[in-house]
Amino acid sequence: MAGWHELVIEVGQPEAEPWSDALLEAGALSVQADDADAESPDEQPQYGEPGMPGAAAATVPGWQRTLLSALIEEHEDPQQVLARAAHLLSRPVPPVQTIRTVADQDWVRLTQSQFDPIEIGDRLVITPSWHNTAAGQRIPIVLDPGLAFGTGSHPTTRLCLQWLEAHLTSGSTVIDYGCGSGILAIAAAKLGASTVTAIDIDPQALRASRDNAAINRVELHVLGTDQPPPPAADIVVANILSSPLKVLAPMLCQLVRPGGWLVISGVLERQIEDVSAAYAAHLPLSVADVMQGWACLAAHKPRT
Numbered sequence: 001m002a003g004w005h006e007l008v009i010e011v012g013q014p015e016a017e018p019w020s021d022a023l024l025e026a027g028a029l030s031v032q033a034d035d036a037d038a039e040s041p042d043e044q045p046q047y048g049e050p051g052m053p054g055a056a057a058a059t060v061p062g063w064q065r066t067l068l069s070a071l072i073e074e075h076e077d078p079q080q081v082l083a084r085a086a087h088l089l090s091r092p093v094p095p096v097q098t099i100r101t102v103a104d105q106d107w108v109r110l111t112q113s114q115f116d117p118i119e120i121g122d123r124l125v126i127t128p129s130w131h132n133t134a135a136g137q138r139i140p141i142v143l144d145p146g147l148a149f150g151t152g153s154h155p156t157t158r159l160c161l162q163w164l165e166a167h168l169t170s171g172s173t174v175i176d177y178g179c180g181s182g183i184l185a186i187a188a189a190k191l192g193a194s195t196v197t198a199i200d201i202d203p204q205a206l207r208a209s210r211d212n213a214a215i216n217r218v219e220l221h222v223l224g225t226d227q228p229p230p231p232a233a234d235i236v237v238a239n240i241l242s243s244p245l246k247v248l249a250p251m252l253c254q255l256v257r258p259g260g261w262l263v264i265s266g267v268l269e270r271q272i273e274d275v276s277a278a279y280a281a282h283l284p285l286s287v288a289d290v291m292q293g294w295a296c297l298a299a300h301k302p303r304t
Contacts, residue, residue, distance in 0.1 A: 004029070007070045007078040008097040010036055016062025018089055026084035028070040036065035041268060041293060067097065120158060121165040124187060129215070139190050142215050143183055156265040159289050159296035160184050160239045163263050164191060173233040175199065175255055177248070178240035182209030182220060188235070189218035197221040197230045232257040238264045242271045246278035253282035259303040263288070265296040272297065 007028075011019050020031040037043050044063045072078050078099050086093040117127040125138040164184065168174070170192035176185035179198035182205075189196045198209045198220045206222050213220040221230065229251075236255045238245060245252075245264055256262045262283055267275050272295050276285045283299035290296070 003074055003101055003103040005072040005074065005076065005078045006098070006100050006102050007072055007082060008099075009068050009070075009082070009094045010097055011062075011066050011068060011094060013062040013064050013066060016066040016068065019068055019085065019094075020061075022085035022088045023068065023070045023081065025088055027076055027081045028072050028085075030071045032069045032071075033062055034067045034069065035063040036067045037063070041270065071102070118153060118158075120161045120187075123191075124161060124165055126161075126183070141183065141186050141190060143181060143186075143212055155291040155294040156239050156267075156296070157183060159265050159291055159294065160237055160263060161187055163288055163296055163298065164188055164235075164237065167261065168193060168235060170194075172235055173231075173257070175230060175233040175236045177236060177238040177252060177255070178244075179209050179222075180205050180239070182212045182222075184237050184239060185209065185220050186213060186216050186218055188237075189213075189220065190216065193235075195221070195233075197223060197233070199223045199225060199230075201225045229255065232260070234260040236260070236262050238262075239266050240264075241266045242268070242275050245275055249278045249282055253279065253299075253301070256283070256299075256301045258301055260301050262299045262301065263296065264298075265294065267295045267297060269293055269295050271295075 009019070016033055020033065023031050035044055070081070072081050082093055082096065117125050119125050119138065123139050124141060126141050126143055128144050129142050161184065164187055168188060168191045171194045172192070173195045174185065174188040174193045175197045176182070176188065177199045179185050179200045182198050185196045185198040200206055200209070201224070203224070206224060209220060209222050223230065232255055234257055236252055238248070238252055245266060252262060252264070264275070264285070269290055272287060276297065279285050279299065283301055285297040285299045288296045288298040
């Protein structure tokens, strides 16, 4: 069976783009960049929220330790492709992490097999469209992997979904700030929220939220961050990152109606104290739950 070679090297962030371009020019069919520290406490998120420290620097491609995976035709020698790339850059050949053979196969079926239904709490299940979920057992949220963050597999998304399932009461109003794929907003609507507003800075996220809402037959009010904010809600959930969460603290707290709840995630356990300090003057946060090194924080806004 025909196939390809996959060559993996590790480079620093400033080198990620030059090496990617050189590998392509040297004969690689494609080059994929990944964080070498992904799924670890040293994971380096990529973001560009306005107003947060380092936002401009975050636009530099790559991570502090970047893995470049080059796909190379079967008849090519991966080491020679790497040597040609090094010659183009006039730099030494970097150490090779791995070289492996990638067999040709049904890539659509393989990709789909990596996304099974995910059960959340006692009532929810996140299911790709190619899976059938037995009716009447759980509330299905149909969501295919796409350009926007949020498939239900990341601990921060699961933490927020579990909180909503346990605490959202029918008729509540909800704001999902940083909605990504719209998964939290859709879950809130399916759990009985009367009005759900999904907000994001990324046009792709807004498009994904609208599309996913249509697939799930729920109504969302989808807004960009450049539009006027909605009325305060009973529940405001924000699953983003610690730095923008700190910058947005005053605004997020204002969006919570008296007697309502603020729920935030995207916070590593080691960041809890730092993030909580940013909210102390507005709404004191407490730890609602933790999962795989990530935390979900919540605060109840007094009625008076």
